[in-house]
Amino acid sequence: PDSWLTRREGTVYAEEVPLAVVAGAIGTPFYAYSALALRSNYAALEQVLSPLGVSICFAVKANSNVNVLAEFAALGCGMDIVSGGEMARALAAGTPPGRIIFSGVGKTRPEITAALRAGLHQINVESAAELEAVAAAARDLGLRAPVVLRVNPDVDAKTHAKITTARRDSKFGIAATDVPGLYAAGATRPELEMLGLAVHIGSQVLDLAPFRQAWAALAQMVRGLRAAGHSVARLDLGGGLGIGDADHPGPDLVGYARAIRETVGDLDLALTVEPGRWLCGRAGALVTEVVYLKPGAHGDLAIVDAAMNDLMRPALYEARHPVLTLHPPRGAVDAQPCRLVGPICESSDDFGSYQGLGRLAPADLLAFTHAGAYGATMSSTYNSRDLIPEVLVMGERFRVIRARAGIETALRLETPGAWQSIGEG
Numbered sequence: 001p002d003s004w005l006t007r008r009e010g011t012v013y014a015e016e017v018p019l020a021v022v023a024g025a026i027g028t029p030f031y032a033y034s035a036l037a038l039r040s041n042y043a044a045l046e047q048v049l050s051p052l053g054v055s056i057c058f059a060v061k062a063n064s065n066v067n068v069l070a071e072f073a074a075l076g077c078g079m080d081i082v083s084g085g086e087m088a089r090a091l092a093a094g095t096p097p098g099r100i101i102f103s104g105v106g107k108t109r110p111e112i113t114a115a116l117r118a119g120l121h122q123i124n125v126e127s128a129a130e131l132e133a134v135a136a137a138a139r140d141l142g143l144r145a146p147v148v149l150r151v152n153p154d155v156d157a158k159t160h161a162k163i164t165t166a167r168r169d170s171k172f173g174i175a176a177t178d179v180p181g182l183y184a185a186g187a188t189r190p191e192l193e194m195l196g197l198a199v200h201i202g203s204q205v206l207d208l209a210p211f212r213q214a215w216a217a218l219a220q221m222v223r224g225l226r227a228a229g230h231s232v233a234r235l236d237l238g239g240g241l242g243i244g245d246a247d248h249p250g251p252d253l254v255g256y257a258r259a260i261r262e263t264v265g266d267l268d269l270a271l272t273v274e275p276g277r278w279l280c281g282r283a284g285a286l287v288t289e290v291v292y293l294k295p296g297a298h299g300d301l302a303i304v305d306a307a308m309n310d311l312m313r314p315a316l317y318e319a320r321h322p323v324l325t326l327h328p329p330r331g332a333v334d335a336q337p338c339r340l341v342g343p344i345c346e347s348s349d350d351f352g353s354y355q356g357l358g359r360l361a362p363a364d365l366l367a368f369t370h371a372g373a374y375g376a377t378m379s380s381t382y383n384s385r386d387l388i389p390e391v392l393v394m395g396e397r398f399r400v401i402r403a404r405a406g407i408e409t410a411l412r413l414e415t416p417g418a419w420q421s422i423g424e425g
């Protein structure tokens with residue numbers, strides 16, 4: 001999956017394109033994605049899941065560039081969305097509405113209405129209040145809403161606390177004890193079609209045991225609902241499959257598929273997974289240039305031109321993204337770790353210390369790898385830095401798939417509107 005990045009003749013190629021050539025053409029920093037890696041990730045997952053009849057919906061939040069979505073849509077991949085904006089992107093990428101799942105804890109009434117109008121596959125409802133909103137929207141449209149209830153199974157995904165989503169105190173899902181009552185209530189409503197259950201325990205999950213625990217709990221609930229006379233046709237197993245690195249091998253796909261088969265495989269359910277990171281995380285890199293070097297208290301600091309606004313994961317989750325130098329490392333590579341920091345006026349604008357980079361110099365190019373998921377999608381314009389370009393590589397060619405917006409565009413949106421008086425009512 002990382003094999004799209006190779007070091008050859010002293011430089012790093014993305015597929016057949018030297019990343020330094022892209023940097024020369026469009027400047028740094030930028031995100032580069034490999035079409036080949038996106039496709040082969042999907043193919044690998046499909047290969048283990050299709051024998052089980054499990055369909056795949058890409059979690060759009062991980063990488064929502066419409067060109068990336070189009071790569072997956074062309075392979076028959078569905079989409080898991082969490083907003084009206086993501087719905088528009090999934091549809092623009094050519095995803096059939098019947099392959100789109102609407103997740104999220106705070107869908108607004110206009111978003112629900114738009115989803116029902118578009119004819120999405122299902123709405124994953126996370127509370128009694130949201131079920132009411134979906135019912136009301138469906139009634140107004142004269143439609144029947146396809147509903148699945150997202151359960152909070154009280155499972156610890158054993159990942160970073162900020163991306164754990166299924167412990168009892170989490171804001172996500174419906175407490176297991178409330179599910180039977182709500183499912184039964186929904187089943188009495190003509191405007192709701194109660195189709196099944198969903199779960200999502202967290203992200204970057206490297207251990208399969210929490211998945212098994214959650215899915216086994218869901219299987220138990222499905223049996224209970226059926227015993228009470230309800231029809232349960234679908235089970236959405238969520239995303240969360242983590243990607244490994246040199247220190248932690250990722251979970252193997254065969255084991256993942258086996259966990260599905262052994263926990264929920266015998267229930268005659270239409271099964272879905274919603275992976276984001278696994279499909280695109282390793283297929284992207286953030287390319288940056290060293291601006292300055294300066295001595296720090298514990299070794300050198302390299303100030304690079306990418307920052308926390310471009311890749312927020314280190315600042316937010318202490319995440320580490322393995323770094324490649326685009327030149328052959330100089331000097332003793334293991335001599336001293338080098339701390340890579342960005343130009344933003346915050347101490348958390350720090351990518352961490354990296355060993356093995358050799359002696360760096362201004363104008364050196366570096367690539368943060370495993371940056372294809374939750375990189376560009378979480379970026380901001382903090383410090384009035386522009387959103388950076390995204391590039392898709394395919395074989396010996398590359399193309400820009402998101403242009404720089406430019407500060408002019410930002411300033412134009414800040415043109416003041418007319419003063420509005422609050423009026424007399």
Ligand code: LLP
Pocket residue numbers: 059062080103104163200202203204205238239240241274275276277278313317373374378
């Ligand atoms: N399904 C639901 C309902 C989700 O909330 C998520 C992610 C996924 C699927 C996809 O999870 P994945 O397969 O990508 O792990 N910004 C964080 C990750 C947040 C994940 C939020 N929900 C990060 O950069 O690590």
